[in-house]
Structures are given as structure tokens and as C-alpha cells.
Amino acid sequence: MKRVLRATGKQGWGLAYFAMQAVAGLAWWTLVFLQPSVRAATLGSLDPIAVAALDVPLFVLCSALAACGIRAAAEVATGWTALVAAALAVYATFTSEAGLGVLMMIAATACSGLALCLVLLGRVPTDWIIRGPFAFRSAASSRPASAHVSATIGQMILFWGFFLGAVPLVISWLERRWMVYLPLPQSVATAGAVILMLASILGVASAVTMSSRGRGTPLPSAMPNRLVIAGPYRWVRNPMAVAGIAQGVGVGLILGSWLVVAYAMIGSLVWNYAVRPLEEADLENRFGAEFRRYRSSVSCWVPRVGRN
Known part of the structure; x- marks a missing residue:
């Protein structure tokens, strides 16, 4: 017997x-059969009838139910x-076809996953992020500040290398392989380099301030023992997040990749x-x-004029 849910909240x-x-x-399926350009952009050379035989009942009909x-x-x-999405990504990577279809799927x-959480749980279980090794714990207060600074710098090298190096390079390569690349003027790369440099300076300054004054690291498993309200933290509550996002945008502009941005x-x-929300709680x-x-007087993202 099918289980039917009543919509609440x-x-x-x-x-x-x-x-x-x-x-x-x-x-979309109507356009696939009526517009060859839509079919080519989203399915490539795949047989639309064969794909529709599975996708219409499992995607369209099941979504309706x-x-x-x-x-x-x-x-x-x-x-x-x-x-x-996974199968189409593999197909597009090998054939350079159906790139737009990959992005759509x-x-x-992502949206279906969020919707499923809302339907089954009534919420998105973000608290799962801080379980196990990622649970919030204070750093060992007995360690000297220099040890926390060294650990923080090591973490930055690792995280920057992965999230600002390896991942953007893969995304940029796939963007071209999937034929969804958009050419950008050279001036964009110059602007990206400036943004990356300034954001990196902010990131380093924020990390050193947190680790030296707060006696901890940015990692949830070794968080600061003191509330830091100094350096960049006097202007925004999360300068490292601001720096990281700006760095990502800068790298995207340097690579000329709208997908990295x-x-x-x-x-x-x-x-x-x-x-x-979990971190601030x-x-x-x-x-x-x-x-x-501190939260009432210092903004999360944008410095408030007249505050210091």
C-alpha cells in the first residue's frame, strides 16, 4: 500500500x-521532440524515444505523484x-555532447534532494554536517599560540590547494569538455588576479588573528577557546568566509570559467x-x-559604516 503524506509546513x-x-x-520533453536544437543541446546523439521510455515515467510521472x-x-x-545526472555527465565527458543537459540534471x-528532505523530514538536516569528526570541539588550550598558527597555516595550504586549485581546474576542464564554455575578455582575468590577491591577504590575516588570539584553528574539531574581536573580525564576523568566496570568484575569473564563479x-x-547557523549557535x-x-554590532558579510 502506498504511503501518502499530508503537506504540513x-x-x-x-x-x-x-x-x-x-x-x-x-x-522539456515536448521541446525535445519539437526542437532539434534543444534535443542536441540536452541529449546529444542519444535516442530520445529510448530515453523518454524511462525518463517520462520515472522523472515526470513520479515527480507528479x-x-x-x-x-x-x-x-x-x-x-x-x-x-x-551521473550517466549524462559520463556521456558528455566522453563525447562532448549534451553539456547543457548535464547542468540541468x-x-x-540538488533541488530534488532538498525537496525530498522537506517531504520526508520537514526540514533539511544540516546538523548532519557537524557529526562525527566534524563536530564542534574546542582546541587544546594548553598548546602554545604558535602551534595553533602553524596548524592553521597547514590547513589553509591543504584547503586552498583543493578547493581553490584542484576543484576549479576540474570544473574548468569539464566546462570546456561539455561545450558550455563562454569566452570572456582578457580584462576579466586581470580583475580576477586582483580579487584573488586581496582576498588571500584577508584570508591569511583572518586566520592568523583567529589562531593567535583565539588559541584554536578554523577546523570544527579544534575551534578557538576565545571569542576573537580583533583585526578583520572587528569589521565582519566571518572574514575567512568572505575571503574564501572572493578567492573562488577570483580563480573563476582568472580561468575564464563562469562555472567556477x-x-x-x-x-x-x-x-x-x-x-x-550551526557555527553561530x-x-x-x-x-x-x-x-x-558581538553579533548585534558586527555584520556577517558587509562592514557597517561607522562601526569599528
């Missing part, structure tokens, strides 16, 4: 998304969307809506009124 947003996805999927509150249909639609996979901006949304729990005063 945020579950309604999840059901609404599946309804929109069903309509969008039906409209999910919108009616049928739990199993929501699970099937989400799983199928992820499978298609990746976006649909999008990657940086999506990262900012994930951090702001998933990570930041932990800070309030540990530092109480001191952190609440």
Missing part, C-alpha cells in the same frame, strides 16, 4: 517543487534524477544557510552574552 514546499519539476520535465504526497514516488524521482538532482557563489549559499552556547553583543 515546509513539506508543502517540497511537494510544490516536485509539482514544478513534473511540469518542467513535461515541457510525489507532488500528490506519495513518498515512494518522491524517492524514485530523486534517485532517478541523480542516476541520470545536476541542478535538478557559480561554484564559489553556491558555496557561499551553502555556508550561509547550512554551516553559519555553538559560539552563542560557549560565549553567551559576549557573542550576542
Whole structure:
């Protein structure tokens, strides 16, 4: 017997998304069969009839049933969307076809996953991020400040090398391989280099200030023992996040990759809506009124005029 959910609160947003996805999927398939250009951009040389035989019932129909509150249909639609995105990415990487289709399905996979969480749980379980090795813990206060600074610099080298080096290079390569690259003027690369340099200076200054004064590191497993309100932290509450996002944008501009810029901006949304609330809840729990005063007087992203 099928389990039918009644929309309550945020579950309604999840059901609404599946309804929109069903309509969008039906409209897309209509264009695939009517417009050769749409078919080529999203499916490449794949046989549309063979693909539709599976995708229409598993994506369009299941999304429609999910919108009616049928739990199993929501699970099937989400799983199928992820499978298609992965398969299409492999196909596009080997053939340089259907790149636009890959981007569409990746976006649909992310949105379907969020909608499924809302439908089944009534929320997006962001608290899972800080479980296990990523749970918030204070750094060992007995260690000297120099040890925390050294650990922080090591973490920065590792994280910058991965998130600002390896990942953007892979994204940029795939962007060209999937034929979704957009040529940008050379001046964009120059602007990106300036942004990267300034953001890196901010990132280093913020990290050193946090580790030396707070006696901890940026990692959740070794967080500062003191609330830091000095250096860049006098102007914004999260200067390292501001620096990291700006660095990502700078790298994207240097590579001439709009997808890398999008990657940086999506990262900012994930951090702001998933990570930041958890981090600030932990800070309030540990530092109480001191952190609440700091939060009320210092902005998260943009410095307030007249504040210091």
C-alpha cells in the first residue's frame, strides 16, 4: 500500500517543487521532440524515444505523484534524477555532447534532494554536517599560540590547494569538455588576479588573528577557546568566509570559467544557510552574552559604516 503524506509546513514546499519539476520535465520533453536544437543541446546523439521510455515515467510521472504526497514516488524521482545526472555527465565527458543537459540534471538532482528532505523530514538536516569528526570541539588550550598558527597555516595550504586549485581546474576542464564554455575578455582575468590577491591577504590575516588570539584553528574539531574581536573580525564576523568566496570568484575569473564563479557563489549559499547557523549557535552556547553583543554590532558579510 502506498504511503501518502499530508503537506504540513515546509513539506508543502517540497511537494510544490516536485509539482514544478513534473511540469518542467513535461515541457522539456515536448521541446525535445519539437526542437532539434534543444534535443542536441540536452541529449546529444542519444535516442530520445529510448530515453523518454524511462525518463517520462520515472522523472515526470513520479515527480507528479510525489507532488500528490506519495513518498515512494518522491524517492524514485530523486534517485532517478541523480542516476541520470551521473550517466549524462559520463556521456558528455566522453563525447562532448549534451553539456547543457548535464547542468540541468545536476541542478535538478540538488533541488530534488532538498525537496525530498522537506517531504520526508520537514526540514533539511544540516546538523548532519557537524557529526562525527566534524563536530564542534574546542582546541587544546594548553598548546602554545604558535602551534595553533602553524596548524592553521597547514590547513589553509591543504584547503586552498583543493578547493581553490584542484576543484576549479576540474570544473574548468569539464566546462570546456561539455561545450558550455563562454569566452570572456582578457580584462576579466586581470580583475580576477586582483580579487584573488586581496582576498588571500584577508584570508591569511583572518586566520592568523583567529589562531593567535583565539588559541584554536578554523577546523570544527579544534575551534578557538576565545571569542576573537580583533583585526578583520572587528569589521565582519566571518572574514575567512568572505575571503574564501572572493578567492573562488577570483580563480573563476582568472580561468575564464563562469562555472567556477557559480561554484564559489553556491558555496557561499551553502555556508550561509547550512554551516553559519550551526557555527553561530555553538559560539552563542560557549560565549553567551559576549557573542550576542558581538553579533548585534558586527555584520556577517558587509562592514557597517561607522562601526569599528
